Amino acid sequence: MSRSSKDLRAARAKEHGMEPQSISLDVLAEKYAKSEERTATDIHARVARALAAVEANPAERETEFLQTLQAGFVPAGRIMSAAGTDIRATLINCFVQPVGDSVSDDVDGKPGIYKALAQAAETMRRGGGVGYDFSRIRPAGSMVGSTHSHASGPLSFMQVFNASCETVESAGSRRGAQMGVLRIDHPDVEAFVHAKDKGDFKNFNLSVGVSDAFMQAVERDLVWELVHKARPSDAQIGAGAHQRQDGLWVYRSIPARTLWDQIMRSTYDHAEPGILFLDTANRENNLYYCETFEATNPCAEEFLPDYGCCCLGSLDLTRFVQQPFTAKARFDFVAFVAVARSAVRMLDNVLDVTYWPLPEQHAEARNKRRVGLGFLGLGDACIMLGLRYDAEPARTFAAEMGRHLRDAAYAASVELAREKGAFPLFDAEKYLASAFVKRLPESLREAIAKGGLRNSHLLAVAPTGTISLAFADNASNGIEPAFSWAYTRKKRMSDNTLREYEVADHAWRLWRDLGGDVSALPPAFVTALEMSAQDHMRMLSAVQPFIDTSISKTVNVPEDYPFGNFKDLYLEAWKAGLKGLATYRPNSVLGAVLQATPSEASSSLTPQPADTDPLTRRIEGRPAGDLQAVTAKVSYMTAEGRKTVYLSISFAEVEGLVDGRPVRIERPIEFFMPAGQRDEGQQWIASNMRLLSLVARSGGSVAKSLQNMREVVWDKGPVRCGEVIKADGSRVPRFHQSEVAAIAYALQEMLRRRGFLREDGREQPIAVLAQRSPAPDGLRIDLEHPGAAPDLLASGRICPDCGGPFLRRVDGCDRCDNCGYIGSCG
Incomplete structure (x- = not known):
């Protein structure tokens, strides 16, 4: 059964009085919905059922957990995608x-x-x-x-x-x-x-x-x-x-x-x-x-010992703001505490239902039962309450929220210890002497001394880009303020066309849908780059004392931010007692990872002078439109037996000049092994395909690269692949020095049959290549105006949506500079 965005839009309930955004529905369908699941509620039901299965009263707890999820608890992406499925994957980020x-x-x-x-x-x-x-x-x-x-x-x-x-x-x-x-x-x-x-x-x-x-x-x-x-x-x-x-x-x-x-x-x-x-x-x-x-961990929201784990979940703060944008706006701390206490129980259960990749990880988790409950949407919640993120009242609110979260989580863990037992390495005297626990209210310290604690650590604030999109209507990421109010996302569809649609910040969209004028936003609407770096850090300082592990926070500064001021941030952070810090400034190495208006940013770039040689000109990103491709079934014999793989090569038309006259040739630009066949013994093939693609797009010699691969030797004996046709017309097996060499030969044969390589494996002369019939306009690459690429420095990883090398890591999440795709976080 198809799980299209259109069907999800029709089925999913309205949130905050708004229809869900297309981006939320797309991410929900692509990353979290399984088989017959069509709505967020379906996913919630699966997760609630899975986490309640280890309880003494599973039916009752399932109802409670479902209510907790629908009230604003958003478990981490691994939990939402794999809990309750037959996938042997960990629920730990x-x-x-x-x-x-x-x-x-x-x-x-x-x-x-x-x-x-x-x-x-x-x-x-x-x-x-x-x-x-x-x-x-x-x-x-x-x-x-x-x-x-x-x-x-x-x-x-x-x-x-x-x-x-x-x-x-x-x-x-x-x-x-x-x-x-x-x-x-x-x-x-x-x-x-x-x-x-x-x-x-x-x-x-x-x-x-x-x-x-x-x-x-x-x-x-x-x-x-x-x-x-x-x-x-x-x-x-x-x-x-x-x-x-x-x-x-x-x-x-x-x-x-x-x-x-x-x-x-x-x-x-x-x-x-x-x-x-x-x-x-x-x-x-x-x-x-x-x-x-x-x-x-990779996003730095948790300092961990050897084999320690991040069992994460976040509370959507925007769900607890009542009467937003009004003089009566307030935060419902009573509901917030109730959801937090139930969320702790759910995360504790994750440790019992998850698959553990390594026995050492399981033992570490069993001995300490560490979990990390945090929040998302702080920037948007402040806006909805009429508080500027970079002002003292917002920091006061954030600290009060953090205090309620801390006390609720520790109280819930005390109750769980009474019911299920304290974590095995709990030592009351030593535990109560720790710096963080000394700051707990005396009533909680007395309860811990008397009955212990179920979980050694309870709090962490992680980046939440993907789950914010799917389950929180694009509320601001974790502790961060909003980066921009709205932008256009480009998504490559199954027919290779590009679809564009709006991606809007939750608070901005709610303001607009409630009749607010987006051309005259209230003062509380402030983005990450509209505040000082010190104010970013001050928010982190306000919340960190209430978080027992750490907080993933990126201080975004503009490109012209003075270096002298920049380097002082880290010294100030150390003096303030922070555990760590990350900053991001648009720069010449990575470019601007996030752009509020990608199209405008693209047009402001100065095109680099292009080489006129159509064989060596660099191709920036994956071109828009269709690409012609050839796929071959390749079989070869090794000492371990017969192996079969499918290899594909994509081609595109490239224009250039030869002796002052325009020519158009077909070049290979993409080598890949289709998914589904990358077992542990053949993952190196996928890696080599990526490297060959980089060579092809950069204008390097594919012919020389393949010839070098054919010279690779191994000690497992010869590999049989292909045939040699003798002068008398008879055929004998062709043997190679290694499996790598056999694959290189197969790729050479594919390019030879396509007419790109000669019989000896070298590139055909440009004059020969230019005589081939030109491809339709949709298959050409305009290197003078690479409109699909917002950044001429294409140094990122390959984006799964648009296929371009524009995938980068920011705020702990994979983001594509080209199409706006947001991928894995944490």
Whole structure:
């Protein structure tokens, strides 16, 4: 049965007196609705039933949970998409997983690098993102005693994790998300800071783990030592590396302010790395007595120990605003608290019904029962209450909301402990001595001392881009203010045409539908770029004291924001006791990730001079219109038996000049292996197809790339693929040096039959290519006016909607600069 947006629009109930937006219906249908599900209520019913199944009175709890969902509780995307289905996917959004310093062996309780890689791949395959601390990996150039060789350093191994993430498609057809952390005292930290200068590590968010000692060194303009326990090489020792009394090796020293300025400049230029204040986070940790934080999940809303999990859900604050935009507007704290208490029970049940990718994750969750209840729509709720996000009254409201949320969550967990037992690692005396728990009301502390607590941690504020779209009518993301009021989204349809429709902010749309004049918005309507960076941070400071883990917050600043003011933000954040911070400024490396009016932004770009050679001219993005393609069934024999795959190549017409005269040739621009056949043994093929596509679009030589692939050798024996026709007309099998070489041969044959390559595998001369019949206008690419591409710097990942390389990460969510697609968050 089809689940079209039109059908969903007809079936879904009105919210806040408004018809649901097309964007909400599309995301609901594409990401969350299963089989016969047609409305948000259908999805709510499935989730409520699944989470109530572990209760002693499931029918009664199912009714309660359904009411909680319909009243404004929005569980995280993994829960909404997979709970109650037969998909063997985790309901947990993200994890932190350890990485040791050995390639293969476990050391000091940490898995070897390739064991950690396998664990990460399994986690991402089941739908979870992963954060890692790579600081244990020895620095580049240091000694590896067992092999008498030199280490390649953490960044080299991060490339392996990056490639794995690119290749492994996680459950629910979303790419895995990763966070890479390196400590500020690691000898390779400068290389880590600059790791994304040229757009590398696209499948990582990066953050530097900063200590109080380093921040104090920055303040005092002291020299900072870069250290590791691994022995440096003789050359490094000769250059000054030496061992301290504590046993650590000092590889070199650098002025703390010099290192800090490098980090700030990199963040200013391309939004990474972020900053994690590790000492602050560990001081505030409820379980300081049995765990240490070294990393966060990919969006940094939770500091987690090894194998710790993010079991997330959010309360839609806009649902609790009564009489919005009026003098009588108020927030219903009574209803808010009631929904929060029930939501805690639901998240606690998630830990019992979810599939766990790794036994270590299950054990960690069972011992601590950590959950993360947060909120979404703060920016819009403030507007509806008549409060400017960047003013003190809004911060006062946010703090009061945070206090109610904290107290309701902890009270609910106390009740659950009485009913189901406290988390196994609960130690009343030590727990009550933690910094955060000391701030709880005395009545709650007494209740915890008496009966314990079901969950070690209860609160986290995550990015909520996708679930906000699907279940909250595009209410503002998490703690963020609205970025813009309305924009046009372009979506590629199944017939390859583009459809455009409005995507409007919830509060703005409600104001308009209630008769408000959108050309004369009240003062409370303020967007992210219309306020100072300090006011962004002040909101974070107002709420953080009431959140026991952390908050994912991006401070958006305009492109012309002074660097001197920018770098001071992070120092102020540390002094304010924040646990971390991320900023985003439109820049030359990433461009403007979000644009309020994409079409206007596109027209303001200055086109780059184009090469006249139609074979080598760069193609920006995937062209609009239809593309001709060829698909071939490729079979080959290896020592392991016969393998069969389907490979496709798309072509488009490209115009150019040869000897001053215009010509038009057909070029391959896209190589891919259709979905559904990427098993664990053939994921490398999909990865190679992506690389070939990049070569083809950039104007590189596809012929040379395929010839290089044919030279790859392996030790598993020859691979049989294709035939050789001898002079007498007889045919004999063609053998290749490896599976990679066999695939390259098959692609060469497809291009040869198409007429693009010669018999020897080289490109045909342009004169020959230009003699072929021209394709219809719809198949040509206008390189002088690439209207489908809003950004000439096409350095993002491939968008699943429009097919262009414009997918980037902002506010914890995948967003496409080209078509407006919003994908996975968290």
